[in-house]
Amino acid sequence: MNRRCFIAALAASPCALAQQRDAARITVTGLEVFEVKVNRRGNWVLARLQSSAGITGIGDASHGRPSDAVTIKFMRAFFERLRGRGIFEMERLRKECEPEVLANSNAAATALSALEQCLWDIAGQALGVPCYALFGGLLHRRVRNYANINRSTDDRTPEGFASMAAKAVAAGLDAVKLAPFDGMPRQGDAAAIEKFTRRGIECAAAVRKAIGPKVDLLIDGHNHFDLEGGLELARRMEPFNLFWLEEVVPPKPLENLAAINRAAKMPTAGGEGIYGIKGFLPYVTARAVDIVMPDVKYCGGMLELKKIASLAEAAGLLVAPHGPASPVGNMAAAHVCATMPNFQILEYSFGEIPWREELVEPPERLERGHLVLPDRPGLGLRLNDSAVKRYAAQ
Numbered sequence: 001m002n003r004r005c006f007i008a009a010l011a012a013s014p015c016a017l018a019q020q021r022d023a024a025r026i027t028v029t030g031l032e033v034f035e036v037k038v039n040r041r042g043n044w045v046l047a048r049l050q051s052s053a054g055i056t057g058i059g060d061a062s063h064g065r066p067s068d069a070v071t072i073k074f075m076r077a078f079f080e081r082l083r084g085r086g087i088f089e090m091e092r093l094r095k096e097c098e099p100e101v102l103a104n105s106n107a108a109a110t111a112l113s114a115l116e117q118c119l120w121d122i123a124g125q126a127l128g129v130p131c132y133a134l135f136g137g138l139l140h141r142r143v144r145n146y147a148n149i150n151r152s153t154d155d156r157t158p159e160g161f162a163s164m165a166a167k168a169v170a171a172g173l174d175a176v177k178l179a180p181f182d183g184m185p186r187q188g189d190a191a192a193i194e195k196f197t198r199r200g201i202e203c204a205a206a207v208r209k210a211i212g213p214k215v216d217l218l219i220d221g222h223n224h225f226d227l228e229g230g231l232e233l234a235r236r237m238e239p240f241n242l243f244w245l246e247e248v249v250p251p252k253p254l255e256n257l258a259a260i261n262r263a264a265k266m267p268t269a270g271g272e273g274i275y276g277i278k279g280f281l282p283y284v285t286a287r288a289v290d291i292v293m294p295d296v297k298y299c300g301g302m303l304e305l306k307k308i309a310s311l312a313e314a315a316g317l318l319v320a321p322h323g324p325a326s327p328v329g330n331m332a333a334a335h336v337c338a339t340m341p342n343f344q345i346l347e348y349s350f351g352e353i354p355w356r357e358e359l360v361e362p363p364e365r366l367e368r369g370h371l372v373l374p375d376r377p378g379l380g381l382r383l384n385d386s387a388v389k390r391y392a393a394q
């Protein structure tokens with residue numbers, strides 16, 4: 001805003017209104033894509049849209065399957081549908097990209113979701129309001145995060161998980177998640193499955209001991225069990241007072257998840273890979289879980305996240321968005337979480353790289369495990385271009 005407009009806005013003159021009217025005329029003009037190197041588990045892919053007003057918006061396109069390369073290909077193709085269009089055309093973008101997304105492509109869903117986040121970031125800045133104001137306004141200024149230590153723990157022993165969990169608690173987080181069954185065979189050799197199961201339970205026990213009884217413990221089964229094994233795991237996890245037990249069996253058939261949800265004494269959670277409100281409808285209707293976990297990067301973006309949260313709210317379910325990725329995706333999800341009556345907790349990937357905070361400006365900061373929503377317009381974050389360059393994937 002120039003000086004003349006600023007003075008005029010103070011006086012609530014038509015100049016401020018003119019600025020808002022102008023926002024409707026801003027169009028999308030360019031796309032930049034950045035890849036930063038994180039660790040052996042994958043890179044982060046970030047999008048930045050440019051607009052005719054010079055305002056840019058950012059979004060997170062990390063961890064699309066089958067690969068970042070396919071995600072980026074979709075993102076560039078979808079951008080061509082956006083080029084020259086208005087910055088408020090989120091629903092049109094969704095409609096036009098859905099054929100590729102519904103052809104079962106997680107990469108296409110990730111590409112769509114990232115561009116959608118960029119649009120909301122630009123829209124918020126153009127209107128001079130934080131994104132949360134566009135999704136119903138703040139119910140929670142502080143958004144509680146849990147530490148996913150699974151991506152940062154290379155030593156996959158009880159001691160290794162316990163050590164990383166202790167670091168997360170020392171950093172101020174009061175909830176910790178691990179997936180201690182990774183590498184387990186999904187079928188076949190019963191003795192091998194039992195060996196992995198017992199080892200995973202030992203990891204959970206070691207983390208519970210390390211974090212003490214007051215910190216919340218979340219266990220992710222990463223779909224490694226069948227129905228019988230999953231039901232038994234829920235019983236064997238009872239001593240650890242879990243905050244939730246996540247996706248012990250594959251997402252289909254839904255009835256298996258629902259059977260575990262009915263039988264488990266602890267809450268169950270899941271749904272991280274599902275696209276869209278229509279994808280979540282059968283999941284919610286079947287009561288597959290107590291807590292739904294849409295990922296702002298996979299589910300269709302910020303508006304779709306809000307729609308899914310509303311569906312869950314109507315069914316009396318809580319929402320805990322999945323998203324162990326970059327500070328950009330976390331903040332995009334947090335803006336929507338801040339407006340949800342049924343928000344529970346947000347995922348934060350703890351300890352992956354020491355430069356996480358500096359990837360954005362101002363640097364990402366958790367206050368005792370909470371993201372504090374900024375008053376700045378849009379997402380309230382910009383990419384730190386020199387950090388993005390420094391840590392670029394080759």
Ligand SMILES: [Mg+2]
Nearest residue numbers: 220246247272
């Ligand atoms: Mg999970």
